[in-house]
Amino acid sequence: MQFSRWTCHGAISLYGFLLYFNLRSGLPSRMKGVLSLLWPGLILLIGFSRVYLGIHYPIDVMAGLAIGGAILILSIALSNGPGSGINGDKCSENVNPHGRFVILRPKRLSDRGG
Structure with a gap:
């Protein structure tokens, strides 16, 4: 039997990312609670x-x-866009009206003052 290859990196990446989106979503708090137990539970179970x-x-x-x-x-840092951290802190002009996820859009020439 051959061993010595790391495992579960895909599980933690996928289910961890689902947990992150779950916590930042607009789901009811009861559903968030259930899913917040489900995703880490699957990681540990696997x-x-x-x-x-x-x-x-x-x-x-x-x-x-x-x-x-x-x-x-x-993945979380990249999903929030350049210059943002894990919690998605960024300039307010780049956040959607609900304040959940960063929207990346190029500035127009008129926005640059030129």
Whole structure:
């Protein structure tokens, strides 16, 4: 049996990103609560099942979670647009009326003062 490849990086990236969008969405708070337990639960369940079934060593799962976490942080930062952080802080002119996600749009010549 061959081991030593990290795993679960895709699970944490996907379900972590779904958790992020869930928390920033306009869903009712009860639905947010349920989904906020579901996404991390799936990440942990997948990681545990890999070790339990003997497919990977625990260190493989931990490495996959670390890599997936890095991918998740990068994905969230990129989804908010350039110059914004994880929480989406940015200039108010680039935020939609609901204040949830950054809208990237080029400035017109008239907006530049020229």
